[in-house]
Amino acid sequence: MSTTTSLLIKHITQSQKQKEVTANEGLNILDQAIAKVSTHQLIQNLGVTTQEASTWTAGATDRKVVQKITVTDDGLLTSIVVSFDSSGTGDAKGILYAINGLGEPDAFIDSTAAVTNPSAGWNTFTFASPVSVTPGDYLVGIIADFDFVLDRSASGEEVWWDDDTYSDGAADPWGTLNFQAIRLSIYAIFSLLVSNVWTMSASQMRDGMHIIEGALTANVEVVVPDRTKLYCVFNNTSGAFTLDVKTASGNGTRITQGSTVWLYCDGSDVEPITNTGGTKNP
Secondary structure (H helix, E strand, O other): OOHHHHHHHHHHHHHHHHHHHHHHHHHHHHHHHOOOEEEEEOEEEEEOOOOOOEEEEOOOOOEEEEEEEEEOOOEEEEEEEEEEOOOOOOEEEEEEEEEOOOOOEEEEEEEEEEEEOOOOEEEEEEEEEEEEEOOEEEEEEEEEOOOOEEEEEEEEEEEEEEEOOHHHOOOOOOOOOEEEEEEEOEEEEEEOOEOOEEEOOOOOOOOOEEEEEEEOOOOEEEEOOOOEEEEEEEEEEEOOOOEEEEOOOOOEEEEOOOOEEEEEEEOOOEEEOOOOOEEEEO
């Protein structure tokens, strides 16, 4: 074998090894990018969403009751939904309280608009302005100026109640700690959306794989930070509406429902890398 042929074979072998190293590095980068997976529910019902078979009676006018919900993402509470076993005559409001380290009601956070003469079944109490919340436990319920009857289960987590004059608003802090081990049919509606736009924070964007879920009621934009990043998005939503991922001022990508798409943000625009399921959407 000539010296020239020997050098050529050595060069080809080194080039092949370099290609293998480059390919392996690329796979390592992708592995690292999706090492952590985040699931984001655009809209969630937090609490007890079934109409339980038993009942709980307040037993007096001017009384309030709350139970725990758990928030797992930064977002907004838009309303509180309560199932009454029978219709009421009077006014009621949804109430939101902080919870202390012992699991007890603490500071008052906000109340909803009033509902007059709630009907039997589910009643929705809506906040005048959605309440910003961070991950953690909260207490939601109602306060009323009439003796109300709610649907409940025979057992469950602790429910807190107290006497509280409706006309001057819910007390801050809570008051007397009365509790029962039951489960009331009460839940809160949580949303990541503001006017159908979800602006992801840097911490929310930290992971490499994002599963977006929820029943869409309008076209939604997911606004990501203006930073260079490679990530993957699975559009697991339902409803006949679109989901676009973009920066605040740049172009974005529309992701088809049921599709998983690799995206690259260059600090301005969000571009699809994979050629199926994602369409560049200026």
